[in-house]
Amino acid sequence: MKLASLGCWLPALSYALQDCMKISLDAIGHDTAFLEQIERESGEDLSRCYQCGNCSGSCPVSFAMDVPVSQVIRFVQLGQEQAVLQANSMWLCVSCLQCQARCPKCLDPSKVMEALRRFSLRRGRLPVTLPQVPGEFIERSPQQAVVAGFRKLTA
Amino acid sequence: MATLPYYPGCTLNTVAKSFDVSARQSLRLLGIELTELAQWNCCGASFPLTPNNVIGLTGPTNVLVQSQKAGGTVSTLCSFCYNTLKRTNLVLKTEADRRAVLHDFLGVAYDGSVQVLHLLEVIRDLIGFAELKRRATRDLKKLKVAAYYGCTLLRPKSVAIEGTDSPRIFEDFLEAIGCTAVEFPNRGECCGSHLAMSNEDIVVRLSGAVLASAHAFGAELITTTCPLCFFNLERSQKHRGTVRGPVGLPGTRCIPKSNGCPAGDRGCPPSGATLPILYFTQLLGLALGVPETELGLHDNLIDPRPVLRAKRILREQLVASS
Numbered sequence: 001m002k003l004a005s006l007g008c009w010l011p012a013l014s015y016a017l018q019d020c021m022k023i024s025l026d027a028i029g030h031d032t033a034f035l036e037q038i039e040r041e042s043g044e045d046l047s048r049c050y051q052c053g054n055c056s057g058s059c060p061v062s063f064a065m066d067v068p069v070s071q072v073i074r075f076v077q078l079g080q081e082q083a084v085l086q087a088n089s090m091w092l093c094v095s096c097l098q099c100q101a102r103c104p105k106c107l108d109p110s111k112v113m114e115a116l117r118r119f120s121l122r123r124g125r126l127p128v129t130l131p132q133v134p135g136e137f138i139e140r141s142p143q144q145a146v147v148a149g150f151r152k153l154t155a
Numbered sequence: 156m157a158t159l160p161y162y163p164g165c166t167l168n169t170v171a172k173s174f175d176v177s178a179r180q181s182l183r184l185l186g187i188e189l190t191e192l193a194q195w196n197c198c199g200a201s202f203p204l205t206p207n208n209v210i211g212l213t214g215p216t217n218v219l220v221q222s223q224k225a226g227g228t229v230s231t232l233c234s235f236c237y238n239t240l241k242r243t244n245l246v247l248k249t250e251a252d253r254r255a256v257l258h259d260f261l262g263v264a265y266d267g268s269v270q271v272l273h274l275l276e277v278i279r280d281l282i283g284f285a286e287l288k289r290r291a292t293r294d295l296k297k298l299k300v301a302a303y304y305g306c307t308l309l310r311p312k313s314v315a316i317e318g319t320d321s322p323r324i325f326e327d328f329l330e331a332i333g334c335t336a337v338e339f340p341n342r343g344e345c346c347g348s349h350l351a352m353s354n355e356d357i358v359v360r361l362s363g364a365v366l367a368s369a370h371a372f373g374a375e376l377i378t379t380t381c382p383l384c385f386f387n388l389e390r391s392q393k394h395r396g397t398v399r400g401p402v403g404l405p406g407t408r409c410i411p412k413s414n415g416c417p418a419g420d421r422g423c424p425p426s427g428a429t430l431p432i433l434y435f436t437q438l439l440g441l442a443l444g445v446p447e448t449e450l451g452l453h454d455n456l457i458d459p460r461p462v463l464r465a466k467r468i469l470r471e472q473l474v475a476s477s
Contacts, residue, residue: 041205041207042204042205042206043205043206060344060345060347060361061345061350061357061361063360064354064357091353092350092354092357094306094345094347094348094349094350095201095202095204096306096310096345096348097306097310097311098306098310098344098345100310100311101310101311101312108204110204111204111205111206113204114203114204114205115205118205133352133353137351137352140170141170141351141352141386142165142166142170142171142382142383142385142386143165143166143169143170143197143200144165144166144200144201144233144235144348144349144382144383145348145349145351145352145383145386146349146352147165147197147199147200147201147349148200148201148235148348148349149349149350149351149352149353150352151199151200151201151211152201152349153353
């Protein structure tokens with residue numbers, strides 16, 4: 001390639017590189033108040049989470065969650081209250097504790113989920129679908145199902 | 156006859172009566188009379204997870220206070236109760252703040268020292284599996300039984316019945332009563348729990364994966380110690396009448412065939428096949444010679460008696476001659 005033609009596209013290349021290299025954080029607004037409240041409510045130090053994804057991988061209901069577990073933690077770290085509260089994730093957690101068993105930083109995401117549920121309920125935000133429980137189910141099912149179910153969705 | 160304080164919990168007096176009856180009958184034959192606590196209440200099932208939650212601890216604390224009055228040891232059958240009571244004890248032992256509030260509110264002074272025993276532990280430690288083997292009078296013909304631990308017997312590790320990745324207590328129990336214990340990958344995976352109330356489809360999928368996993372590893376029966384697991388494992392089989400296999404379903408737990416699932420040609424259960432579910436005390440009672448009619452086998456949604464009769468563990472039903 002002749003040096004002259006090199007000179008023609010070099011400036012364009014450098015502009016292109018600058019565009020590629022530009023890193024910007026949009027106005028997502030770090031709501032530290034939300035993070036602090038969830039940390040206080042759950043008793044978990046979320047700065048420990050380094051997003052390894054073990055929790056999302058272990059979670060048996062991950063397939064049904066709008067936002068997987070590790071991403072919920074990430075959103076909370078970044079103060080993304082709306083993204084978390086609009087997701088169905090917290091309402092599907094059954095606290096099976098696979099996440100807590102596998103977390104390399106000894107975090108308990110189930111506590112974070114419970115904190116998010118309580119945060120949500122206190123602000124009058126009810127679960128995505130309030131179950132219409134048929135009478136037959138209440139009669140036939142073991143009490144744990146209804147007691148635990150309502151405690152998670154209304155506690 | 157030795158006596159042992161016993162906390163049945165809500166379900167064992169109602170929907171899971173067969174669990175309670177088969178346990179009492181079996182333990183009697185082993186020389187232990189289960190004596191129900193004079194006063195008890197619901198344990199709350201779902202253990203309160205957030206550190207500022209005190210009200211969720213009042214129920215289980217009451218049960219433990221009653222257990223202390225009964226002598227300081229309490230036995231239980233239901234995994235949920237076992238889990239909740241042990242975790243409550245841990246809070247009362249280690250968290251001074253919440254302990255103080257509970258003492259003040261309930262008007263008690265309880266320090267978290269009651270010993271909570273699951274009946275499997277009672278059998279292992281107070282009777283011994285070797286002794287159990289000697290006392291088993293009915294031949295269970297090496298019936299292939301998969302022990303399903305579920306979540307609450309194993310997690311969190313601090314209250315697990317066995318705090319290892321590879322618990323053996325349930326399998327050792329099965330071997331002692333003359334069954335072949337089938338260890339399978341999903342034995343500690345969630346059945347779906349209380350989502351049975353609000354998201355039945357998820358339960359069908361999760362319980363389906365447990366069932367398919369057990370079947371793939373050769374189980375003829377599954378045994379459990381949790382009434383909710385029992386309910387979910389049974390109900391999800393009757394849901395549209397099929398056992399839901401995990402092959403091709405993303406996010407389920409069984410080993411894919413491509414990864415060396417040992418099921419091989421046997422594969423996942425065919426549509427329409429069912430796996431009977433039994434409480435472990437029903438199997439215990441069978442082995443000890445408790446009459447069939449006193450084990451509540453007829454209460455099961457999926458009748459286990461055809462499998463038991465086919466193996467000649469139970470006698471064939473007599474047909475009246477004309």
